Amino acid sequence: MSVHLFGIRHHGPGCARSLGEALAALAPDCILVEGPPEADALARYAGRADLVPPVALLLYAPADPQRAVFYPFAEFSPEWQALRYASAHGVDLRFCDLPQTHRFGLRAAREESNEVADDIHADPLRWLARAAGYGDTETWWDHLVEQRGDSLDLFAAITEMMTALRTEAGTMADDVEAKREAWMRTTIRQAVKEGRERIAVVCGAWHVPALAVLPSAKSDADLLKGLAKEKVAATWVPWTHGRLTVASGYGAGVTAPGWYRHLWRHRERAGLHWLTEVAALLRRHDLDASSAHVIEATRLADALAALRGRPRAGLDELMEAVRAVLCYDSDAPLRLIRRELLIDEALGSVPDYVPAVPLAQDVAAQQKRLRMPVRADATELNLDLRQPAHLEKSVLLHRLSLLGVPWGRQQSVRGRTGTFHEPWQLAWEPEFAVDLIAASRWGATLESAATALAADRAAQAQLLPELTRLMETILLADLRAAVAPLMARIQEVGTLTPDLGLLLAALPSLVNVLRYGSARNVDTGALGSVVDGLVLRACIALPYGLRGVADDAAAGLLGQIIAADQAVRLLQDDAHAAAWFDALEAGATSDLSHPLLAGRASRILTEQGRWDAERAARQLALRCSPAVPPLVTAHWLEGFLQGSGALLAHSDALWQIVNGWLLAQPEHVFTELLPLLRRTVATFSAPERRELGERAAQAGGTTASVTPAQAVDPARALRVLPILHTLFGTRPIQETVHDA
Numbered sequence: 041m042s043v044h045l046f047g048i049r050h051h052g053p054g055c056a057r058s059l060g061e062a063l064a065a066l067a068p069d070c071i072l073v074e075g076p077p078e079a080d081a082l083a084r085y086a087g088r089a090d091l092v093p094p095v096a097l098l099l100y101a102p103a104d105p106q107r108a109v110f111y112p113f114a115e116f117s118p119e120w121q122a123l124r125y126a127s128a129h130g131v132d133l134r135f136c137d138l139p140q141t142h143r144f145g146l147r148a149a150r151e152e153s154n155e156v157a158d159d160i161h162a163d164p165l166r167w168l169a170r171a172a173g174y175g176d177t178e179t180w181w182d183h184l185v186e187q188r189g190d191s192l193d194l195f196a197a198i199t200e201m202m203t204a205l206r207t208e209a210g211t212m213a214d215d216v217e218a219k220r221e222a223w224m225r226t227t228i229r230q231a232v233k234e235g236r237e238r239i240a241v242v243c244g245a246w247h248v249p250a251l252a253v254l255p256s257a258k259s260d261a262d263l264l265k266g267l268a269k270e271k272v273a274a275t276w277v278p279w280t281h282g283r284l285t286v287a288s289g290y291g292a293g294v295t296a297p298g299w300y301r302h303l304w305r306h307r308e309r310a311g312l313h314w315l316t317e318v319a320a321l322l323r324r325h326d327l328d329a330s331s332a333h334v335i336e337a338t339r340l341a342d343a344l345a346a347l348r349g350r351p352r353a354g355l356d357e358l359m360e361a362v363r364a365v366l367c368y369d370s371d372a373p374l375r376l377i378r379r380e381l382l383i384d385e386a387l388g389s390v391p392d393y394v395p396a397v398p399l400a401q402d403v404a405a406q407q408k409r410l411r412m413p414v415r416a417d418a419t420e421l422n423l424d425l426r427q428p429a430h431l432e433k434s435v436l437l438h439r440l441s442l443l444g445v446p447w448g449r450q451q452s453v454r455g456r457t458g459t460f461h462e463p464w465q466l467a468w469e470p471e472f473a474v475d476l477i478a479a480s481r482w483g484a485t486l487e488s489a490a491t492a493l494a495a496d497r498a499a500q501a502q503l504l505p506e507l508t509r510l511m512e513t514i515l516l517a518d519l520r521a522a523v524a525p526l527m528a529r530i531q532e533v534g535t536l537t538p539d540l541g542l543l544l545a546a547l548p549s550l551v552n553v554l555r556y557g558s559a560r561n562v563d564t565g566a567l568g569s570v571v572d573g574l575v576l577r578a579c580i581a582l583p584y585g586l587r588g589v590a591d592d593a594a595a596g597l598l599g600q601i602i603a604a605d606q607a608v609r610l611l612q613d614d615a616h617a618a619a620w621f622d623a624l625e626a627g628a629t630s631d632l633s634h635p636l637l638a639g640r641a642s643r644i645l646t647e648q649g650r651w652d653a654e655r656a657a658r659q660l661a662l663r664c665s666p667a668v669p670p671l672v673t674a675h676w677l678e679g680f681l682q683g684s685g686a687l688l689a690h691s692d693a694l695w696q697i698v699n700g701w702l703l704a705q706p707e708h709v710f711t712e713l714l715p716l717l718r719r720t721v722a723t724f725s726a727p728e729r730r731e732l733g734e735r736a737a738q739a740g741g742t743t744a745s746v747t748p749a750q751a752v753d754p755a756r757a758l759r760v761l762p763i764l765h766t767l768f769g770t771r772p773i774q775e776t777v778h779d780a
Contacts, residue, residue: 082275337366359377597637
């Protein structure tokens with residue numbers, strides 16, 4: 041009987057290559073791999089050709105799927121090579137780490153105590169890297185281990201190094217790590233007890249000294265006594281190279297997984313192959329890269345390695361040579377190289393027969409049927425909802441989004457009109473597997489789960505806008521079974537909603553529902569009565585809802601009025617439009633309305649032709665009269681003019697009234713109003729500000745006054761010009777001011 045310890049880095053191509061040769065030479069009859077024992081039954085799938093790394097073991101608590109942990113594997117991971125060897129040679133393989141059924145409980149206790157590992161145990165190799173003259177552990181380990189050509193002697197050297205380091209570091213204070221190593225030793229004893237002759241143990245290099253000499257079984261049993269248990273489930277999920285750069289599972293993370301995969305695939309002359317790939321990448325993007333560049337970069341990288349006393353050029357030397365020779369010291373090509381080659385984003389694949397929750401299987405089946413491949417990098421998808429296949433893809437994406445799985449993010453429509461076009465950006469994240477498991481409590485299929493979740497949200501929602509937004513969502517997701525109960529809930533809450541803001545906020549979503557009905561072939565006729573009732577209540581409440589409103593509340597209500605106005609006009613219903621404009625007119629002409637909101641109501645009535653220019657000018661003149669406090673007038677002007685200076689630029693009557701009112705203000709009042717006026721003018725477009733500025737500069741802007749009989753003081757008018765130039769962003773025009 042013999043136990044052979046192979047200390048490795050979890051994602052190291054040199055370790056993986058050496059481990060493969062060591063296993064071939066040893067021919068073990070039992071392999072123990074650092075990993076969760078709950079996944080022992082899943083290890084056999086590693087030998088299947090359609091389980092393509094990078095993949096990860098996902099372990100989660102079925103009672104709370106968000107409590108989950110990943111154990112990722114790449115093709116250059118030593119553990120993956122051990123799994124493949126065991127499958128190919130029929131060798132018994134077990135995971136020997138502390139089970140997650142216990143670690144979930146230990147992790148919760150550790151988080152509650154805010155325990156943090158000390159520096160040396162957080163990164164024990166940092167000391168050795170600094171002593172060897174390297175700035176970081178990654179570069180040091182890469183040169184020392186991953187690029188080495190030997191194999192069998194490597195593990196003896198790692199054992200010696202780690203023994204010395206752990207002796208210097210002293211006793212480990214981390215209770216979880218101590219329990220992990222106790223469980224590993226217990227697993228080794230069990231394999232020995234079973235009569236295994238050649239036991240291979242593949243574990244993180246740091247753990248090797250703790251497993252080399254076994255203490256008494258009783259001491260380890262005492263350490264593991266009383267561990268809490270929690271039910272845990274496991275499955276395989278796709279992973280990405282990008283996620284390999286993040287510490288996960290057993291705390292491993294590498295900065296350049298694409299480079300490590302390159303080292304795994306090109307053992308001989310890896311540097312030359314790398315520079316050739318760099319040149320090919322630059323050429324694909326129409327950047328200058330020739331064979332002469334590759335030769336020169338190879339020479340420079342070798343020279344840098346020799347100057348630094350390193351046996352061969354590593355990634356640092358190669359990237360420095362690339363920057364100097366191929367990138368002309370520019371960062372733009374380097375960013376491309378880092379993204380495409382250093383990370384080399386790739387998404388693994390997991391076959392359908394691997395055990396998974398029914399919801400995840402249903403989603404995978406729909407993705408396959410609709411020919412929507414799962415990819416880690418962002419891809420564009422433009423859907424035309426008039427095509428049945430495209431409509432099904434849209435429904436799938438909206439249902440996933442409702443369940444909290446944002447595989448697709450809807451983009452704004454550019455250059456296209458109508459409601460039939462939906463542009464999406466798709467990017468799959470490995471964590472979506474956890475989200476699907478968490479969502480499986482709502483149902484076994486995507487449709488049933490989304491419907492159940494929508495029904496629950498409808499029952500919990502207390503505000504009308506929440507319900508109307510949910511109605512829009514379930515229509516986009518084609519959850520027809522949820523429409524009728526949700527409409528009943530909207531009707532119930534709507535009749536009990538007296539708040540004007542809530543009524544107005546509910547309208548845009550419902551109008552969108554009616555708009556999408558034709559595109560999605562959904563009967564929304566019954567929703568028309570709900571919309572009719574809400575519009576009627578909003579019109580009744582509007583004139584009174586504008587009264588007695590504080591400034592902050594008025595600012596919020598302003599946006600709701602603008603959105604509701606667009607929604608009412610989108611309905612294209614003459615009766616609704618007439619009632620809406622009547623309500624706006626009642627609010628616009630009332631002295632009790634907040635001036636900001638009264639100004640916006642006047643603006644809508646003018647833009648929509650309900651008021652002609654003369655009526656608008658009369659209302660403006662009333663608001664700008666000396667009897668009205670200047671601050672009230674400024675608020676009214678903000679509501680009337682915000683977002684568009686065209687009303688002033690194209691109407692002499694409105695311009696003369698506003699300009700005259702400004703000129704009539706005393707200096708101290710104008711200074712007080714300036715921030716509010718500037719905020720209003722800032723919403724104008726640059727051409728509008730320029731046109732108004734030029735108009736203000738002509739004849740001092742004194743073409744009219746609120747009081748025609750009042751004499752104009754040219755010197756006083758000139759003092760206003762610098763402030764107007766600041767407001768409108770124009771340059772002064774040298775002109776002579778004439779008396780009126």
